[in-house]
Amino acid sequence: MYSQIEIDSQFDGKLQLIYLNQPDSYNSLTEVMLRELRNSVHKFSNDDNVRCIAIAGKGKAFCAGQNLKEALGFDEDDRTIQRFVIEYYNPLVLEIVKCKKPVIALVNGPAVGAGAMLASICDFTLATENSYFSFAFANIGLIPDTAGTYYLPKLVGRQLASYLSFTGKKVPATEAKKIGLVADVFSDSEFVEKSMEVLTQLSHAATTALYLTKKAFNKSYSFTLSEQLDYESIIQQDAAETEDFKEGVAAFIEKRLPNYKGK
Secondary structure, eight states, X not given: OOSSEEEEEETTTTEEEEEEOOXXXXXXXXXXXXXXXXXXXXXXXXXXXXXXXXXEESTTOSBOOBOHHHHTTSOGGGTHHHHXXXXXXXHHHHHHHTXXXXXXEEEOSEEETHHHHHHXXXXXEEXXXXXEEEOGGGGGTOOOTTTHHHHHHHHHOHHHHHHHHHHOOOEEHHHHHHHTSOSEEEOTTTHHHHHHHHHHHHHTSOHHHHHHHHHHHHHTTTOOHHHHHHHHHHHHHHHHTSHHHHHHHHHHHTTSOOOOOOO
């Protein structure tokens, strides 16, 4: 079904692991991979059985960014780069940001350029100690796309976003955690076990509540405080009408673990 990504389903399909599967090119992004990644996220977002999505890389890297060999074939006189960004990168960004399920990046090695941004637009990122991030667009004469000019200043602040973008500095995972690029870092030997613990929790969580939280965070970028408070009240009511809310309250009263259905 897919030629440049690989899907691994866990927990009877509740968890869907999407692997970028071009290890010989350090999982550099091509038209085919971008399309397959977008389509798979869209599919899982709308599958009621799926509760969590994770994006990881096969081999030694998470993602080396845009495949430059493919980019060299672009016709710059025909605004091909702009059309490529509009047709392939932008829809992927929106698919991940608006996804109804948590989308987690599992970074197991270098995440460079658009690969670093791919991790950064996910809901949060888990990384190995030996991985690093580099927003090295300027090193080849480009600007940070894949929502880089939108999210990077919001994640780390304008000063640091400018510094990282202008210099392409490699940011080790431990430093990335300190500046807010990464949620958590694990040793290479513990990474699979520790990251799976997190994914297991999310795969059995109150999925609608997580989605509504995600929507509220997204709105906060453009809403005033008053607008955000109004929006919170609306979607809190939506959350309170779910089966998971009723189960969560019952489990609390009965002093047991909740059995959420994601509904």
